[in-house]
Amino acid sequence: MAHGGFQRVRVYMDANATTPLLPEVVEAMHPYWIEHFGNASSIHMEGQRARTAIDRARETMAGFFNCHDAEVVFNSGGTEGDNTALFGLLRPGDHLITTSIEHSAVLQAAHRLAERGAEVTFVDPLPSGLIDPEAVRNALRPNTRLISVMLANNETGVLQPVQEIGKIAAEAGAFFHIDAVQGAGKVPFDMRQFGCHLLSISAHKMHGPKGVGAMFVRRGTPVESLLVGGSHERRRRAGTENVAGIVGLAKAAELAMQSLEDGTMDRVAALRDRLEREILKMPGTGLNGAGEDGMPVPRAANTTNIWFDQLEGEALVIALDLKGVAVSGGSACHSGATEPSHVLLAMGLNKNRARASLRFSLLKTATEADVDHVLRVVPEAVEHLRAISPVAAGTLG
Amino acid sequence: MQKQNTIAVAMSGGVDSSTVAAMLAQSGDQVVGLTLQLWDQTRLAGKHGIPDAPKAGRCCSLDDVYDARRVAEHLGIPYYVVKQEERFEQDVVRPFVREYLAGRTPIPCSLCNNHLKFDQLLKTARSIGASRIATGHYAVNEYDERRGRWILKRPADLAKDQTYFLFGLTQEQLAHTLFPLGRLTKPEVRAQARQQGLALAEKPDSQEICFIPGGDYKQFLTAYLEEQGERAPETAGELVASSGEVLGRHDGISNFTVGQRKGLGVASPSPLYVLQIDPASHRVTVGADAELATRTLRARDLNWISIPTLTGPMRVKIKIRHRHEPAWATLEPGAEGEAVATFDEPQRAVTPGQSAVFYDGDEVVGGGWII
Numbered sequence: 001m002a003h004g005g006f007q008r009v010r011v012y013m014d015a016n017a018t019t020p021l022l023p024e025v026v027e028a029m030h031p032y033w034i035e036h037f038g039n040a041s042s043i044h045m046e047g048q049r050a051r052t053a054i055d056r057a058r059e060t061m062a063g064f065f066n067c068h069d070a071e072v073v074f075n076s077g078g079t080e081g082d083n084t085a086l087f088g089l090l091r092p093g094d095h096l097i098t099t100s101i102e103h104s105a106v107l108q109a110a111h112r113l114a115e116r117g118a119e120v121t122f123v124d125p126l127p128s129g130l131i132d133p134e135a136v137r138n139a140l141r142p143n144t145r146l147i148s149v150m151l152a153n154n155e156t157g158v159l160q161p162v163q164e165i166g167k168i169a170a171e172a173g174a175f176f177h178i179d180a181v182q183g184a185g186k187v188p189f190d191m192r193q194f195g196c197h198l199l200s201i202s203a204h205k206m207h208g209p210k211g212v213g214a215m216f217v218r219r220g221t222p223v224e225s226l227l228v229g230g231s232h233e234r235r236r237r238a239g240t241e242n243v244a245g246i247v248g249l250a251k252a253a254e255l256a257m258q259s260l261e262d263g264t265m266d267r268v269a270a271l272r273d274r275l276e277r278e279i280l281k282m283p284g285t286g287l288n289g290a291g292e293d294g295m296p297v298p299r300a301a302n303t304t305n306i307w308f309d310q311l312e313g314e315a316l317v318i319a320l321d322l323k324g325v326a327v328s329g330g331s332a333c334h335s336g337a338t339e340p341s342h343v344l345l346a347m348g349l350n351k352n353r354a355r356a357s358l359r360f361s362l363l364k365t366a367t368e369a370d371v372d373h374v375l376r377v378v379p380e381a382v383e384h385l386r387a388i389s390p391v392a393a394g395t396l397g
Numbered sequence: 398m399q400k401q402n403t404i405a406v407a408m409s410g411g412v413d414s415s416t417v418a419a420m421l422a423q424s425g426d427q428v429v430g431l432t433l434q435l436w437d438q439t440r441l442a443g444k445h446g447i448p449d450a451p452k453a454g455r456c457c458s459l460d461d462v463y464d465a466r467r468v469a470e471h472l473g474i475p476y477y478v479v480k481q482e483e484r485f486e487q488d489v490v491r492p493f494v495r496e497y498l499a500g501r502t503p504i505p506c507s508l509c510n511n512h513l514k515f516d517q518l519l520k521t522a523r524s525i526g527a528s529r530i531a532t533g534h535y536a537v538n539e540y541d542e543r544r545g546r547w548i549l550k551r552p553a554d555l556a557k558d559q560t561y562f563l564f565g566l567t568q569e570q571l572a573h574t575l576f577p578l579g580r581l582t583k584p585e586v587r588a589q590a591r592q593q594g595l596a597l598a599e600k601p602d603s604q605e606i607c608f609i610p611g612g613d614y615k616q617f618l619t620a621y622l623e624e625q626g627e628r629a630p631e632t633a634g635e636l637v638a639s640s641g642e643v644l645g646r647h648d649g650i651s652n653f654t655v656g657q658r659k660g661l662g663v664a665s666p667s668p669l670y671v672l673q674i675d676p677a678s679h680r681v682t683v684g685a686d687a688e689l690a691t692r693t694l695r696a697r698d699l700n701w702i703s704i705p706t707l708t709g710p711m712r713v714k715i716k717i718r719h720r721h722e723p724a725w726a727t728l729e730p731g732a733e734g735e736a737v738a739t740f741d742e743p744q745r746a747v748t749p750g751q752s753a754v755f756y757d758g759d760e761v762v763g764g765g766w767i768i
Contacts, residue, residue, distance in 0.1 A: 006427065006475060315524035318477050322429065322526055339480070388523045 007324035011370045014326045015205075015302055016154050016182055016361035021248070022207045028251040029209065032244035040241050041230065050243045057250035064253040065199065065216045066190045073236045074246050077213035078181035079105040080226065081200025084215065084237075085148060085177035086110060088223035089198075092117030094145040097174075099123045099131050099160075100346040102150055106179055107342075110148075119143070127348045128291045129158035137168050146175045151183030151199075155343040155359055156289040157303025159187065166195020175221065181205055181213075185256030185364070186265065186300040197221045203245065207364070208252030212245030259364055268364050269301035275360060275371045276304040282379055284309035284386075288344055288357055302362040307349070311385040313356050319381045325374050328359050403427040404575065405522035406531045407514060408468065408476070410461030412600050413533030415468040416586050417577045419593040421531060422472045429527055430469040430476035432462055433513060435485040436608040444620040448611045464597050471594065479521055481513055488512035490608060490621070497618055498630055500650040500674035501750030504562070504719075505606055511565035519573055529573045534559045537579035537759075538571045541703075547571035549702050549761040554582040561716055564754045564764025565700045618651060634679025636663055639672060639688055650674050653681050656689055656746030674749075690743035694726075696736050696753045696765030703760045707736060713755040713762055715740070717747055723756050736765060 012020075032053060038046030040054050054074070061072045075081055082105035090096055090113050098110055100122040107122075114120045121139040125131050131149060147169045152159050162178055169176035177198040180189070185206035191199065198221060202213040217223060217236060229238030259265055279285060288305040291297045308316065313329035320327055329341075344354040360374070406418040408430045422428045438459070443449045462478055469476030489508045496503035514532065522530045535557040537550040547568050551558050566574070578586055590598035605612040622629050632650040635643050644663045647653070652660065657671045661683060670689055673682040694717065701707065707730050714723035715738055724740055731737040738753065747767060754764035 312524070314479060315521055318479075318521075318525045321477075322475060384526070385524050388520070 006322050009324045009373065010326065011324060011373045012326045013360045013362055013366075013370070013374060014328050015363045016157075016359065017328055018204045018210065019207045019363055021209060022252065022255055022365075024255060025208055025248045025251045029244040029248040032247055036243075038243075040243060041232065050241070053243055053247050054241055057246045060250040060254055061214050064189060064257060066192065067216050068219065070234070071191070071216055071218060073215045073217050073233045074241060074249070075213050075215055075233075075237050076211055076242070077204070078103070078179065078200055078202035081181075081198075081202075081213055081215040082106045082148075082177075082179050083109050084223060084226045085198045085200065086113060086146070087226060089146050089175055089177075089221075090118045093119075093143065095119040095121070095141045095143045096146050096148065097121045097123060097136055097139045097144055098148040099125065099150070101125050101129065101131070101153055101155075101343045102148070103154060103179060103181065106148055106150070124346055125158075125343075128297045129153060129156045129289045129343070129347050130291075130297050131160050131165070133161050133164040133168060136165050140168070140172050140174070144172060144174045146177060148177040148179065151178050151180040152186060152300040152303075153343060154182045155341050156305045156347075157182070157300035157361070158289050159183070159298040159300060162194050162196070170195055182300060182303075185253070185259065186302060188260055191216050191218065198223060203249035203252055206252050206256045209245050209248040212242050212249050214249060264364055265301045268362050268366060271366050271368065271371050272302055272304055272360070272362055275362075275374060276306065278375050279306055279378060282308075282382060288347065288349065302364070302366075303359065304361075305344070305357055305359045307353050307357040308382055309353075309356065311356055311382065313358055316356075316358060316381060316385055319385065320377060323377045323381060325377050328361075329355070329357065402529075403429060403527040404529050404531050405429045405431050405518070405525070405527040407518055407533075408432050408465040409533070410464035410468075410597075411533065411603060412590050412595070412597060413535075413578060413586060415465070415533075415595050415597060416590045416593070417531050417533045417575075418468060418474065419472055419595060420577050420589065421575075422474050423593070428472070428474045429522075429525065430465065430472075430474055431518065431521065432465045432476075432478045433485075433518065434462070434478050434480045435482060435509070435513065436490070437482065438608075438610060441617065441620040441624060442610070444623070446611070446613065446616045447620055464600070468595060468597065471596075477525075481517055484517060485509070485513060485608075494618060494621060496750045497614065497651040498632065500632070500653070500676040502654045502748045503750045504752060505608070506562045507565060507752055510562055515566060515570045515574065519570060529575055531575035531577055533578055534563060534576050535578055535583075536560045536563055536576045538566075538574060538576055540572070544703070546703065546705075550579075550759045551756070551761075552576075552579045552581075557583050560756075560761050561719055561752065561754050564702070564752060564761055566702065567700070568702075571702070615652060632676075632679045634681065636661065636681050636683060639682055639684040644683065647681055650676060650679055650681060655748040670746075686745075689745045691747050692740050692743045694738045694740070694744075694747050694753055695731060695768040696738070697734065697768055699734065699736055699763055699765035701763035703757060703762045707763070711755075711757075711762070713738075713757055716754045716756065717744060717767065718751050723754075728755055728762075735768070 036049045038050040040050040058069050058072045062069045086109040110120045123135045123139055149160050149165050166176050176196045178196045180199050181202045184201040197218040199216040204210040225236050227238045232238055286307050317329045340351050340354040344357055404421055404426050408414045418430055441447050466476055489505050493503045493505045518530050535552040535554055536559055537552055539548055541548050551560050587598055609617045633648050636645045636647050637643050653671045653674055655671050669683045672684045672688055711728045713728050715726045716723040724744055726738040726740040728738045749767050751767050752764050753767050755762040
């Protein structure tokens, strides 16, 4: 966009919102729009070419999840995966255990199920942002059919103890779904180790295209499809396959696996740590997602969430944007305005502090120069805001 | 880093503020568009007769945010939605409800201007590095060297004059606000909008109170109080004639406004009007049109613009409601920071809760709230 006169250097630190496609991903997708445009359900060569691309992608994704090819279902992304897990398994009278820090794709689905006669328990996190597995165990009821917990929280990056929760689900004979949208590409996946029956991911959070995702569905899991129609995806998801998108997802997953092995994510973690350390040197700041010892709990490598006393996060986000730094405050809502983050509120922050919190989430392509730029701009903007209306944040509800 | 002359334009999604954004962007200023999100139009939709779908042309509806954003995109300026719903509810909606329940007739737009459109917007603008704000109000503000004060004046298009709603502006706010439409007429503004290629150049003006879709404030009061889990206070009482004769009973004082003729629920050979609402006894006095006329007015919570403060009697013209032709009066300081006005000619329906705005020629001397 031609934003005449404003800072032109842009540093994007909002990877948890979305990521750009890597050139390799674009290249892999390209032939499937015009050249190999076939419908994978068709008998002819054009169709077969598309089918082959999807089969290959499925194989790649099976490697990514560490599961069988037949356990991979392609869909439109994280929201569809989350909705499928909840609506596909739960009936009136069933009990669902989830957490109060889930993405709205889970929370709102849970609320709708509750309206339709399901029982729902929302487990609150510890102040660190961690879900205590024992709290999940304590929420179990004889009719608990599904436990749904996220892998990495989108706001704080905090990694939830899914393996332990998986064991609790197994002991209780309940199904276990993991919303892994924010974990994908940031931590290695192993479906057997996670002990889950269902797991949802989205391509665009890991440098793939928007509008495509995948779900791990363990063999024999009786999840009903959300969309009905043709017999695509072994009747688990009707609708003509988004071939180019699926190819892009697989390419992004392949590159993500490489990044986890070649030290890229460790490098991102080091950049994040430097950014965080320097910002926390400013007075009136603190980390959201610290344990009782003040140290960060296990987190996704690219994310930090910091509160700034005496200012409004929304104004800081806009000020930083005009200075070339893209970060995020609370959860974005329909109009583009922000609500205080329900995650931070659930962790026990008061509204003012939740509103005065910023999330920095680094791309895996982030550089030292990016961090330098942000560290030049943030302290200046924070001081400016505090000087202008030091009590503005305190006057709001 | 942006230069010092960044201007934040308050964009409502209407023709006026969109044209302001276009004019400023055209003139080479660094412009940022801001929309204050004040009220969720879906919040009380469908309750107690409030329409299900908010109408277009209503500030804070998603349609208007969409329109404002489309204009910003067209102009290539940065644009943000700033959420001020809690503050709006606290500073505008709650006082609005409270006033009606107390038998007065509030003007939420003036409260909104005082608390949000100027105060909060200027703070937000400064936070993001802008030094001034611009709005699509029809008014003129200029600095007068001789008096050392910022002056607020009626605009070129008197039919669109919005100074009545702007009497609460402080010197500080006036000094940092631009009203680029002050010297244009509405047809000229629409012509500008067309010339700038704005798709909404023909969009109709919004008239009603933005958070009351359908315009029925009684429905709103009922739905809002129910949502808040509050009961409307019992304010049923007697309907009396000015002679003191009891004519009947009414269901609550919030159903009445001074000067109201319809819905009184009493039969009479000649038309009856609400003359007075007594919040203490819940008594509503009605009488003939001629009895509505009063010669005096008291106002509180005064703000002075063209003068530092009122020290003695002053000849002014006073506007007592939005569509009122200002009338000559002598204004004098009253007790406890109030002002007392005596009109040359009696005025019809001086209504508690509305504002009284004092004019000296085209200049706004100041204003306050009618007691």
